[in-house]
Amino acid sequence: MNAPVAPTIIHADHQRNTLARRLEQEVQGELLFSRGDRGRYATDASIYQIDPIGVLVPKNFNDVIIAREICAELEAPLIMRGGGTSQCGQTVGEALVLDNSKFLNKVISLDLDAMTVTVEPGIVLDHLNAWLRPHGVWFPVDVSTAAQCTIGGMTGNNSCGSRSIQYGNMVHNVAAIDALLADGTQASFGPLATMPQDDTSRIGQIVRQLMEIGRREHDEITQQVPKTLRRVGGYNIDIFNPQSSRPYTADGQPNLAHLLVGSEGTLAISKQITLKLAPLPTEKVLGVVNFPTFYQAMDMTQHIVTLDPAAVELIDNTMIRLALENPAFKTTIEKALIGDPEAVLLVEFAGDNKAERIAKLKQLNDLMGDLGLPNSVVELITPAEQKALWSVRKSALNIMMSMRGDGKPVSFIEDCAVPLEHLAEYTTKLTDIFHKHGTNGTWYAHASVGTLHVRPILDMRRDGGPKMRAIAEEASALVRQYKGAFSGEHGDGLVRSEWVAWQFGPRLMKAFEEIKDLFDPQGLLNPGKIVRSPKMDAAELFRFTPGYEAKAMNSALDWSRWNVSSDPATQSTGDPGSGDDATGGFAKAVEMCNNNGHCRKFDSGTMCPSYRVTRDERHLTRGRANTLRLAISGQLGPDALTSEEVADSLDLCVSCKGCKRECPTGVDMAKMKIEVLYQRQKKYGIKLKDKLIATMPQWAPWAAKFPWLFNLRDKIPGVPQLTEKLFDLSAKRSLPRWRKDTFLSQASSVPAQDADVVLFADTFNNYLESENAIAAHAVLTAAGYQVHVAQAHPDDQEKQRPLCCGRTYLAAGLIDEAKVEAKRVVTALGPFIEKGIPVVGLEPSCLLSLRDEFLVMGLGDLADKLSRQSFLFEEFLANEHHNGTLKLSLTPLPQKQALLHGHCHQKAFDAVKPVQTVLGLIPDLNVSLIESSCCGMAGAFGYEASHYDISMKMGELSLLPAIRDASDDTLLIADGTSCRHQIHDGAQREAIHVAQVLQQALA
Ligand SMILES: Cc1cc2nc3c(=O)[nH]c(=O)nc-3n(C[C@H](O)[C@H](O)[C@H](O)COP(=O)(O)OP(=O)(O)OC[C@H]3O[C@@H](n4cnc5c(N)ncnc54)[C@H](O)[C@@H]3O)c2cc1C
Ligand code: SF4
Ligand code: SF4
Secondary structure (H helix, E strand, C coil): CCCCCCCCCCCCHHHHHHHHHHHHHHCCCEEECCHHHHHHCCCCCCCECCCCCEEEECCCHHHHHHHHHHHHHHCCCEEEECCCCCCCCCCCCCCEEEECCCCCCCEEEEECCCCEEEECCCCEHHHHHHHHHHHCEECCCCCCCCCCCEHHHHHHHCCCCCCHHHHCCHHHCEEEEEEECCCCCEEEECEHHHCCCCCCCHHHHHHHHHHHHHHHCHHHHHHHCCCCCCCCCCCCHHHHCCCCCCCCCCCCCCECHHHHCCCCCCCCEEEEEEEECEECCCEEEEEEEEECCHHHHHHHHHHHHHHCCCEEEEEEHHHHHHHHHCCCCHHHHHHHCCCCCCEEEEEEEEECCHHHHHHHHHHHHHHHHHCCCCCCEEEECCHHHHHHHHHHHHCHHHHHHCCCCCCEECCCCCCCECCHHHHHHHHHHHHHHHHHCCCCCCCEEEHHHCEEECCCEECCCCCHHHHHHHHHHHHHHHHHHCCCECCCCCCCHHHHHHHHHHHHHHHHHHHHHHHHHHHCCCCCECCCCCCCCCCCCCHHHECCCCCCCCCCCCCCCCCCCCCCCEECCCCEECCCCCCCCCCCCHHHHHHCCCCCCCCCCCCCCCCCHHHHHHCCHHHCHHHHHHHHHHHHCCECECCHHHCHHHHHHHHCCCCCCHHHHHCCCCCCHHHHHHHHHHHHHHHHCCCHHHHHHHCHHHHHHHHHHCHHHHCHHHCCCCHHHHHHHHHCECCCCCCCCCCCCCCCCCCCCCCHHHCCEEEECCHHHHHHCHHHHHHHHHHHHHCCCCEEECCCCCCCCCCCCCCCCCHHHHHCCCHHHHHHHHHHHHHHHHHHHHHCCCEEECCHHHHHHHHCHHHHCCCCHHHHHHHHHEEEHHHHHHHHHHCCCCCCCECCCCCCEEEEECCHHHHHCCCCHHHHHHHCCCCCCEEEECCCCCCCCCCCHHHEHHHHHHHHHHHHHCHHHHHHHCCCCCEEEECCHHHHHHHHHHHCCCCECHHHHHHHHEC
């Protein structure tokens, strides 16, 4: 055996440059070597951060082959990466990082007879399952990150899903792996019988030596390898002497691909992975067992699993409380509760026969009665109610991670697995350990297999490191006492590799090192993971190293909500401003991103439209948050917040606020972008073209006086091209048309003292599309409301100029100017606010500013009250309808079908449903909602020549194709002015505001 050779790490800049140059000459993929790019790949969902040498996004597998060759020559390590959602630091290191997720993501072949599918490593699990669904099969390792994690990453980590009790872990579901070894050898790893053993080939030698190690360590394996189903630490040396409670293979013969599963990219690079498929279960039922004590829930799990459920998942009382406080989850969780339980278990039964599943629920009821808890089961039979409750469970970690302040729930013992008979005792004792160290944890997840997730709250910039070690040591003693596995789901990485020797003993540890050296004698592949690792608490590797601090900054928006102290023991946070953030809370808001990768979304929701098009980490909410974090903490050089690097990462952020709602920890990048633009324009001033658009509310009255002049741009040949050159206004776009007949020039308004409702006409619906405001006024009046039209306060110095929410200023970072506009609005509406009269608006991005940005501009209590009294037109009507007070008489329209596109800000404020509600009041109208992300226009974004292409690509993701598919007599509805413009430009169809639809339907 060769002695292991530690790779000479090439971190000096000129060596980095050599690697970059060589790669540039030889590969087709994308090279990301700038400081910002490296910073964005320096972290995953763990507590660690290591600057990689550089990043390659391979275009094809040949790029990987070439990169390996160059790295071997330059002795530069390499790390494969999928979604980067690992919790233990598996994907961070001083190496060339290869991101598989952008290009290496195809299905290679499907064999329904053999029930297998072969894929490239970068394919996302949900994408694979969506592709498989029409064939009636699925890949059943259903991890919580299914929408982000890749099959390569799942294989690397030996991932496990909620239904592992029925289907097993990755190791039970991988059939074969085509791999590239560190020395360039390519081979197929599969059943031992199919592998060379006798010849002198490199693979033959490896196989023989592995078999020898397996034989030699037979007894040690029996002795040391935990018997739990959930055991993902170390190498799967027990393929030669299986210890898992579930067989790895049907015939009991070793499959050498299983050794690569869970090896975290340290043994080989997966090129193609063949997976075992399962039939899609057609019938599922869910029994929710309510427990008066947490201990009983844990103690009775062992009995519940005897009923052969597909899943048994825990939600504890803290999580129940948090879910009850969350409007998105409240009704769902309430339905599952009987009284005030301390914990619930979600028990799923799945199969083909509904009657059998229902019978299982009866058995569950009987069992709970026998165990002394009669009538403790809530039965959820319909797929919709089951799906809703599962979404609460799957959001558990994210609900927990939304905790503000410096103390964060830290993942390092969060997936220990213990045999079910010890679960109750284990959880009690571990909770005592937390209390001893002044912290606490929330429990949830996979009770069925004894793997409960729990994260004590620690402050890694202060005493988190030492506490982490102390708790890990005491927790490990419990795991040993109960013959469990220290790593039952998330793998080893940097946080747990140190514990591999502890778990498997010195002898098997030595065997692991032998295996590593057999595959990778040069130590090229993901060094420092599983074997020869650093200490888990090597503080220099932390993302928040002790002493980490953000540079002081005078923020223009109020971020104090994030600047709070926190108490790990009670999991409570102090008042806004009680923290010690030198940026007033901006840094803390940025640091809320824990890198879980939930923003790598493609299918549902809005977030993050720019990433959906480019698939670049730089254009992901996570990539942006990481860039900002590095910038504010000085890791991208001095004054980096106002640098090109930061501007570049925010450039394609369309401020859709998708992240504000969909990011589990509430990273609000749209607001952060406003702050950064403000800081930048303070330093460098503002470009003429941005100023032109930002100041629109100032010059709009002139445009309305001389519309012919302002509309010339689209009439005279050559002018669009000129304005493109001068102002970056795309010549391919028509501009909105100015008109004399503005809404305010013709609106009737009841006197203030008679008002039931105040109609706020924004700049767009007053000047450009006044028919919407007219329609809204007509509908409100028809419904019997006394409508007062909002006007500037008599003391306003600019009282002739209409009110404006300041949105165009905010979009350019002109916060001071936006504050002036906002103050005008608050002052003008003050008397109505005090009387509790609702304020109704039409343009989502304008009206919803009153509920969002107005709250962080230091406008005082009146603004707070206004935020609670401001409604979109449709929200107001829908509320009235729900209260039974809406008197609107509507008749059928000529059109019977309508297609609705929600504006991003409507989606961010859960304000699409009200549009559906009011449209539902029109007799015989069948309304379908387009499942779309951002339309791509996003205010001025899509008008800019530099953004035109990306804007159209965003529109083409779902909105424009759906519009084109709609029949000519389908009514197209979109409340956003820019959405309507995008539909016009991209699909040559006209969409209208819901106010107009209702007006047309007035009886
Ligand atoms: C909120 C949250 C919930 C989670 N829930 C679960 C859960 O329910 N179950 C679970 O098991 N895990 C869970 N995880 C952990 C993580 O999501 C999974 O381990 C996931 O499978 C990792 O996939 P990925 O694509 O992000 O892999 P990455 O993190 O990118 O990589 C994982 C490992 O695979 C290696 N790798 C990637 N591609 C290759 C390749 N081509 N060749 C060789 N090695 C490769 C990497 O080097 C790394 O060691 C969760 C994480 C988070 C943040
Ligand atoms: S931005 Fe939000 S969703 Fe994206 S990784 Fe960070 S915390 Fe997760
Ligand atoms: S505001 Fe929209 S575009 Fe910007 S980061 Fe958030 S989701 Fe992405």
